[in-house]
Amino acid sequence: MPEGHTVHRIANEFNELFGGKVLRVDSPQGRFADARLVNGQKLIRASAVGKQMFLHFGEDLVLRIHLGIYGKWQFHRGVAPEVIGQVRARFAIKGITAELRGPTVCEVIDSTALAVVSKRLGPDPLNPDPVGAEFERFAARVKKSSTAIGLLLMNQEVISGIGNVYRAEILFRARINPHLPGAALKPKQLRAIWDDSVMLLNVGVVHGVMITRDEFLAEDPGKAERNWVYKREGQPCRKCRKKIVLEIAAGRKLYFCPGCQR
């Protein structure tokens, strides 16, 4: 389930399991030829910005991974399992194997390329920022845009780590119509979106699933109860009982409540 919370969880797991260790890296599928560049190297640390994960093996030896819509990680304890299906990359130390399937990006880059990628990424609600500069960057970017807020939240240059589920849920929680242009948002609404993103993504990191209903933030109630509007088209809104609407916006499914989000 690759929105930002998943990627941060995986980066944390990599730091715990593989940080400071020499990794065996290969590509059973054969489509990750750069595996040889990092095979036998020590992992200094893993980091995440939005939906991108970076494995730092050296100043100029960074593995960039983006799961895209289908990418998945699986961790195995004990003896490395037999390869089943399309495994793009495998990372292993004695007793632990991490398998990567279906990523959009899995490439080795140097510090220059890393700087280019990083510069393109908007503020990440999961990266701590005590002075509030990240919020200011997000707010400034939204305020100067006439694009609908529903599209801006999906733009990783505006805010990184938000995907289709969080987009729909955060706007519902803020009672903001997704068609409202960014420039029309009030400072209070921008603050609400940012603060809620910080809170919800952190909850996502803890649970590993996207829970957005306050009454369930401490415990996963199961798929059917987790969210307010996502994948609930035609069903009554949990607050106002109006039917949840599904529209296609920029090729993606956009869910909202026409009653609560006027």
Place this chain on the structure above:
DNA sequence: TACTCATGAGCAA
């Protein structure tokens, strides 16, 4: 077995 769908994003037009 065949088809559809999905939490993403780059690119051309």
Place this chain on the structure above:
DNA sequence: TGCTCCTGAGTAG
């Protein structure tokens, strides 16, 4: 806006 790529799960027949 539409097309493309990546992979596996779920469903229809």
